[in-house]
Amino acid sequence: MDVFTAIKERRSCRKFLPDAVGEELIEKILEAAAWAPSPANNQPWEFIVITSPDIKKTIHDESVACKKKIYKKSGWGWVDKYQAGFLLEAPVLIAVIGDSEKTGAHKFLEGTEDTYQHACAAAIQNMLLAAHAQGLGSLWFTLFDREAMKKTLGIDPPREPLALVCIGQSAGSAFQTPRKDAKEKTRYIR
Amino acid sequence: MDVFTAIKERRSCRKFLPDAVGEELIEKILEAAAWAPSPANNQPWEFIVITSPDIKKTIHDESVACKKKIYKKSGWGWVDKYQAGFLLEAPVLIAVIGDSEKTGAHKFLEGTEDTYQHACAAAIQNMLLAAHAQGLGSLWFTLFDREAMKKTLGIDPPREPLALVCIGQSAGSAFQTPRKDAKEKTRYIR
Secondary structure, three states: OEHHHHHHHOOEOOOEOOOOOOHHHHHHHHHHHHOOOOHHHOOOEEEEEEOOHHHHHHHHHHHHHHHHHHHHHHOOHHHHHOOOOHHHHOOEEEEEEEEOOOOHHHHHOOOOOOHHHHHHHHHHHHHHHHHHHOOOEEEEEOOOOHHHHHHHHOOOOOEEEEEEEEEEOEOOOOOOOOOOOHHHHEEEEO | OEHHHHHHHOOEOOOEOOOOOOHHHHHHHHHHHHOOOOHHHOOOEEEEEEOOHHHHHHHHHHHHHHHHHHHHHHOOHHHHHOOOOHHHHOOEEEEEEEEOOOOHHHHHOOOOOOHHHHHHHHHHHHHHHHHHHOOOEEEEEOOOOHHHHHHHHOOOOOEEEEEEEEEEOEOOOOOOOOOOOHHHHEEEEO
């Protein structure tokens, strides 16, 4: 698939078919992730491929509890209505873990210590594009309590769980949210 | 260009030809950026396209000063030797700015308030892929003092300068740094 097509057509999928995803497709997604750039090529990412229904259930239930806390603080209606059933339905969840010690020279540059997370985000974007190019739906999910996730997945500091990438066959066509024209977001210094 | 080819072949370019880059190529790169996903589709990015030699010189000089500070703290030889001439040579620098107030529900979820930066990083990865697919070299540069960059580019809070993407025709073939096999970075919970 053409790279521009993948970039433009990719969309967040929140409704998955239960069909299992072939391991070779998952491996291709992880290979794409690993080719992301990182400061000083530190490759600060790790991946946990979750297919266990029990662990998915734990993650789902914690996410619902987390959502309730957010609703209590925000009062936002969409948070109240938000359904996280995709955490149960998606056949594969890939947790993306960042190693906060793999910061390279950024540890000496105040306010930029989190740059390792940018590299992990680039890896995630590669994953979403690789999933879409292989005909799979995906979702970049971050609305979870990181401390709870650490316990669930057995992650110790300096590692941080940054995202869950939900992957599977899309059930129906996902809605493509519009974008502001890049021109509205750009200024020039000539 | 095939998306997997772009992901795998893209590499960091630190040596550019002085040839100007057509505006239509830059616009295509920014369009790719704008199609990145973001929490609640907040699109927390803005772009400043810099071709002014004066501003490039200021950015370069600040980066050299920043590098000296990092060397003083770290004592790392590669930092001492690091040459940032690409900041002068690249015909185009695109500053990627994140709006720290566009965090969506993450402002109510402790420790995840920086998730807007992940979205900007996804946009940057799209930019690098779009540059490569159009035959351009690019570099994701982050080793700068953000406060100095704010003054240079006239950026006010809540906006944060997160990266400079250097773009131009590559002068020679850039070195492709190796990667650890994704398998070494992956575990499974079945």
